[in-house]
Amino acid sequence: MSRTRAITIAAVVAALMPIALGSPYVLHIAIVTGFYVILAQSLNLVLGYGGLLSLATPAFFGIGAYAAAILALRFGWDGTATLAVAALAGVATGIAIGFPSLRVSRHSFVIVTLSATLLLQLVANNWEDVTRGSLGLANIPAPRLLGVPVEGRTGWYLLSLAAAAAVVLVTHRVVGSRFGRALVAARDNEQLALAAGIDVFRTRLFAFALSGASAALAGALYAYFITYIDPGVFGFSVSETLLIMVILGGSGTLWGPVAGAVVFTALPELLRIAPEVRSLLYGIILLLIVLYRPAGLATWLGGRRSVAQAPPA
Amino acid sequence: MLTDPVFLAQLAANGVAVGLGYALAALGLALLFGILGQVNFAHGELYMLAAFALYWATQRLGLPYGAAAALTVALMAGAGAALAQVVIVPNLDRGFEPVILGTLAVAVILQNAVRLTFGATPLDVAAPFEGVTVDVGGVLLFGQRLAVCAAFVVAYAGLAAFLRFTAIGRAMRAMSQSRDACVMVGIDVRRVTRWTGALGAALAGLAGVAIAPLFDLYPNMGTEVVFKSFAVVIIGGMGNLAGSALAGLALGLAESFAGGLGSAVLRDGIGFAAMIVMLLLRPQGLFGRSVRV
Numbered sequence: 001m002s003r004t005r006a007i008t009i010a011a012v013v014a015a016l017m018p019i020a021l022g023s024p025y026v027l028h029i030a031i032v033t034g035f036y037v038i039l040a041q042s043l044n045l046v047l048g049y050g051g052l053l054s055l056a057t058p059a060f061f062g063i064g065a066y067a068a069a070i071l072a073l074r075f076g077w078d079g080t081a082t083l084a085v086a087a088l089a090g091v092a093t094g095i096a097i098g099f100p101s102l103r104v105s106r107h108s109f110v111i112v113t114l115s116a117t118l119l120l121q122l123v124a125n126n127w128e129d130v131t132r133g134s135l136g137l138a139n140i141p142a143p144r145l146l147g148v149p150v151e152g153r154t155g156w157y158l159l160s161l162a163a164a165a166a167v168v169l170v171t172h173r174v175v176g177s178r179f180g181r182a183l184v185a186a187r188d189n190e191q192l193a194l195a196a197g198i199d200v201f202r203t204r205l206f207a208f209a210l211s212g213a214s215a216a217l218a219g220a221l222y223a224y225f226i227t228y229i230d231p232g233v234f235g236f237s238v239s240e241t242l243l244i245m246v247i248l249g250g251s252g253t254l255w256g257p258v259a260g261a262v263v264f265t266a267l268p269e270l271l272r273i274a275p276e277v278r279s280l281l282y283g284i285i286l287l288l289i290v291l292y293r294p295a296g297l298a299t300w301l302g303g304r305r306s307v308a309q310a311p312p313a
Numbered sequence: 314m315l316t317d318p319v320f321l322a323q324l325a326a327n328g329v330a331v332g333l334g335y336a337l338a339a340l341g342l343a344l345l346f347g348i349l350g351q352v353n354f355a356h357g358e359l360y361m362l363a364a365f366a367l368y369w370a371t372q373r374l375g376l377p378y379g380a381a382a383a384l385t386v387a388l389m390a391g392a393g394a395a396l397a398q399v400v401i402v403p404n405l406d407r408g409f410e411p412v413i414l415g416t417l418a419v420a421v422i423l424q425n426a427v428r429l430t431f432g433a434t435p436l437d438v439a440a441p442f443e444g445v446t447v448d449v450g451g452v453l454l455f456g457q458r459l460a461v462c463a464a465f466v467v468a469y470a471g472l473a474a475f476l477r478f479t480a481i482g483r484a485m486r487a488m489s490q491s492r493d494a495c496v497m498v499g500i501d502v503r504r505v506t507r508w509t510g511a512l513g514a515a516l517a518g519l520a521g522v523a524i525a526p527l528f529d530l531y532p533n534m535g536t537e538v539v540f541k542s543f544a545v546v547i548i549g550g551m552g553n554l555a556g557s558a559l560a561g562l563a564l565g566l567a568e569s570f571a572g573g574l575g576s577a578v579l580r581d582g583i584g585f586a587a588m589i590v591m592l593l594l595r596p597q598g599l600f601g602r603s604v605r606v
Binding site for chain 1: 346352354399400403404409410411413414415417418419420421422424425426428429536540543544547551577578581582585588589592593
């Protein structure tokens with residue numbers, strides 16, 4: 001009890017630190033960290049708990065960002081409705097990508113999720129009437145949530161923190177539910193799960209839809225915060241960063257990806273690394289995990305199936 | 314205009330030329346899946362690397378195009394063997410996720426290393442057939458496109474002969490059927506894996522040196538190619554070399570007619586649409602060849 005309380009107090013103090021420090025730069029990083037926590041948790045649900053190597057997270061993120069930008073700029077929608085519709089667009093995208101990809105073998109699942117993301121990037125680049133192509137959409141107005149305008153970095157930080165906390169809480173509840181146990185069972189042994197009467201396809205589709213909703217929410221918040229988006233939001237570098245955050249943080253755990261998101265958003269900023277160098281380093285880190293932590297990776301990703309196939313030491 | 318036979322013939326000619334380019338680009342990917350059952354997500358980056366190596370060999374070393382192309386393909390074979398040794402060999406018995414993640418990591422490393430080395434400004438590499446145009450009854454055939462078609466024919470025939478007539482080729486075909494049986498009869502599966510990686514990368518390299526002169530060189534040029542190659546390989550039946558060659562040809566023709574009679578977006582999206590339709594209609598059949606008992 002006292003230990004739980006200590007952790008809770010430490011978490012609250014840590015969460016309020018950026019405000020106490022008062023530096024706009026620190027707050028900016030903290031806001032972006034919140035978005036990454038949501039995205040990492042979105043991937044964690046599918047990859048960590050579902051055991052599905054999905055590369056579609058940037059698709060959900062990008063759909064959310066474009067939905068928010070278009071609704072706010074073209075139709076002048078208010079923030080609450082926009083965020084809700086953006087999240088619903090994420091659900092729809094999750095189902096649209098999940099439906100064909102979850103029916104095929106696990107190789108083509110990876111390919112289809114990547115291709116779907118690239119296709120959406122292609123659409124964003126070419127459907128110039130709506131997306132303005134590679135010019136992107138600029139001057140996205142600040143949102144009003146339930147009538148309250150979101151202003152200043154402190155306001156944005158509180159919103160980002162609340163959204164991240166809500167997503168972590170929902171993930172916690174979902175994973176502990178009957179649905180979450182079915183998802184993990186299907187990850188650990190698909191045949192056994194099917195034999196036990198679990199509708200594996202529907203369970204995974206639901207996980208995909210939920211993952212789509214949270215990543216799209218992060219995309220909508222990102223679009224509002226940065227006030228400018230372009231087709232780069234669908235970029236593969238988002239997937240790369242998220243894979244590092246989730247796998248190094250500990251995929252299939254609740255707090256691992258949160259820690260991963262905090263560390264891998266803050267670290268490159270603190271070290272002031274250029275984006276190309278950061279991507280290069282992330283690539284090297286990912287390669288090193290695959291080469292030197294393969295047992296851990298197999299446990300995280302494949303569960304029993306991989307362990308059963310492992311060669312005798 | 315739309316029913317003008319010369320225009321339609323031109324679209325068909327363009328489609329065949331572009332389609333054989335897709336088939337060439339996808340050949341190495343299909344080979345790796347067919348023999349090893351592994352997806353190489355760095356395939357597009359190998360293509361990109363070959364294009365930049367060609368630029369380096371022609372511009373910096375001052376080699377003529379032919380010599381530079383041969384040097385590039387040889388270097389790519391070495392790079393492919395190294396990639397197979399580092400990423401695929403240690404993970405042969407660990408399912409496919411480690412290889413997917415490992416090749417994704419290599420793709421990211423190559424892309425950013427090239428960006429840091431050559432910069433993000435598009436580069437151009439010249440080839441001897443670039444300016445040549447052949448007029449066949451009003452239908453224009455472009456020299457470099459014909460060179461791509463020739464490269465595909467040579468690569469496909471060479472690969473088929475290699476798989477049929479060499480010891481290592483026969484070992485590769487044996488491995489596509491059963492790795493366990495290969496181990497039992499004393500085939501060095503690691504060596505076969507390195508050879509497969511080398512051949513796959515050499516094919517990506519050949520595609521790079523043949524196709525790159527047609528476009529600008531930039532560090533993420535491989536993404537588009539790998540996107541098309543995945544579509545081709547999935548439509549053609551993964552690991553099925555003849556299938557992906559035909560699918561590449563079909564995709565090139567479909568894109569050419571979609572672009573000529575429809576729009577550019579339709580042209581770029583048609584491959585993905587075909588892939589999705591294929592997956593919905595034949596979700597299991599496509600990978601049937603690769604399932605090991």
